[in-house]
Amino acid sequence: MGGPSIAFLVFDGLTPLDFVGPFEVLCRLPGATTRIVSPSGGDIAAAGGRMRVGADAAIAEVEAADVLIVPGGPGARTLMHDPAVTAWVARIAASARFTASVCTGALILGGAGLLDGREANTHWAARPLLKTFGAVPVARRIVDHGTLFTAAGVSAGIDLALLLAARIAGEDVARAIQLRIEYDPQPPFDSGSAETADPRIRDLSATVG
């Protein structure tokens, strides 16, 4: 009995948690097979060159996946204009059961033509860019079109992945994964939403980007 095949796009300029949040959840799905896919198949430099992550395959080697996860990071602003990458994303998404972005991964989905005329979200600081791709920016943590999902910035990928896990394997399995990763969040501060953040903190956040 086969579990889902899950492809994660990674690239230079990746924000590591965008990728690892969903990976940690989805790799635990019963029978799941994962492929970490980079444009060239080589290792990628995440977090501004502070972290190197290995890839399993180049985009040219991956023909299909049941689930496609597209994380973000500063590098997404280059990839959204890279025709080899956007064509690959469009091709995989065409037959995938679920395609989902985290953070500015939405810009890559946009470049692949997947957001035209649709509501979508991305990192709050990049939200206006979605209009470039014909999308309708909304501030929801997860924008759910049934087979296509866009999540808010960085840590939103964990919430997204639990939702996907439930769609793929049922709510009990998703709840079991949530328990296993002890995702009972207790942030020490209440400062995670751009809608409610103090403007002073919002300005300061540009220095920790």
Place this chain on the structure above:
Amino acid sequence: MGGPSIAFLVFDGLTPLDFVGPFEVLCRLPGATTRIVSPSGGDIAAAGGRMRVGADAAIAEVEAADVLIVPGGPGARTLMHDPAVTAWVARIAASARFTASVCTGALILGGAGLLDGREANTHWAARPLLKTFGAVPVARRIVDHGTLFTAAGVSAGIDLALLLAARIAGEDVARAIQLRIEYDPQPPFDSGSAETADPRIRDLSATVG
């Protein structure tokens, strides 16, 4: 003006989110320098061999750090008995301003002799093991001894790192990082705590470990 030097121990059998949650928060501290440190200095295999992560240095090459982060994963149960690793952890912790574990990283701190007679936490499923090291297991998400911290499983590392960020750089900076990673958690289910989880889900969670 120097920011903190932060060392992250990584190893074969790492749970990736244990490491990447704190990394994503702490690498954003103004002026921070990060070192990803593996026992041999080579790449490590995380998530049961599904993900390869590069290291910057071997433990033998790192003499000191302001902050030491010790994540967990199945490999921690080997490392807690590895004298080269536990001696290194003890040595770095002796002069570090902050030493913190996530998940079963606490077992490595235990092996290093840092938890003897102290309250500590770890992944809920490993909590009884803490007594092996003379620690007093408690079910708090973060156990804070001022310079020594142990956090609960996997995702608790994000909460821990925001607390550390505030201690290191002040609450405004920590709040700005929280906003930047859009950590406004909205789990689709309420199933992240072993204290309140349905026993049926707790049993099922052993299959997604």
